[in-house]
Amino acid sequence: MDYSKIPSLLLLAISIFVCLLNGTIGNMYSKKYISGIKDRFLYCMITQSFATIMLFALVGFKIKCSAYTVVLGMCFGALTFVQSLANLGALAIGPWSYTAVINSFSTVITAFSGYLFWDESISKTKIIGIVLMVICLSLATAKDKDKKRASLKWLLFALAASLACASIGLLQKIHQNSSYKYELSQFLIIAFISSFSISTVAYFSSNLFNKNVNIENSLKVKIVNKKILLFGMIAVGIFIALNNEFNLYLVGTMDSATFFPIVNGGGLILSVITSVLFFKEKLSKKQSIGVLLGIIATLLLCK
Secondary structure, eight states: OOOTTSOHHHHHHHHHHHHHHHHHHHHHHHHHTOOSHHHHHHHHHHHHHHHHHHHHHHTTSOOOOOHHHHHHHHHHHHHHHHHHHHHHHHHHHSOHHHHHHHHTTHHHHHHHHHHHHSOOOOOHHHHHHHHHHHHHHHTTTOOOTTSOOOOHHHHHHHHHHHHHHHHHHHHHHHHHTSTTTTOHHHHHHHHHHHHHHHHHHHHHHHGGGOTTOOGGGSSOSOHHHHHHHHHHHHHHHHHHHHHHHHHHHHTTTSOHHHHHIIIIIIHHHHHHHHHHHHSOOOOOHHHHHHHHHHHHHHHHHTO
């Protein structure tokens, strides 16, 4: 699909909006409808399948690429599955606002990787951002007098999602620095086919340990609501595809000083606002400070 005819700022706005919707649905499902690891497998399976279909549609259902793109795409897909699973686990037991902030810790890793492997310099601004992000992490499980300490299990899930997200970013950078960088859509299609395959195997393998459980018993809600839930997961799959496709295009056409602060910082701020206004999340005083520092750190790391 030729995106050059569409204003970049419009694509950017759509990308941020669908990412916010994706996070909103994921947070709601994790807290209300997903009851365990098997439900998370099912959620990943359905969303990744429709992300794959959407990506195929965007390239006209044609795919031809190099073995290099296939191998890297398969690794990308495996990490996408891990990131989705860990993020759902974090959202199930912890606040979306702080989970989103911890996910932004991946920016620290990608900043260091650029310095170590691609001879990119780390500015004073980025160093300040890294320090603030470390402080943010230390406040993640801080205990106030009027609040209980946040769950260590939640923090581990959130960190796992962040590390997987950082690894995904590194693979994108590796692919886009290769001679196969024009196989962007094919790279994503291979990735989501792989992620869907892993989640499908994981889901049906879990049935071997409990033969009385099947798809009809998953996401235990009334049958009337299952159609609504399915629609939501289909929507998430489409959102994931659009977000990845648009961002990969925009990163090559917009100035980094404009693209990354808006995508990472702006998206994070909107997620925090949504979690507070619509999900009524309440953080301790120290955690609130941590969220604020995390937002500032993300904006600094994107410069």
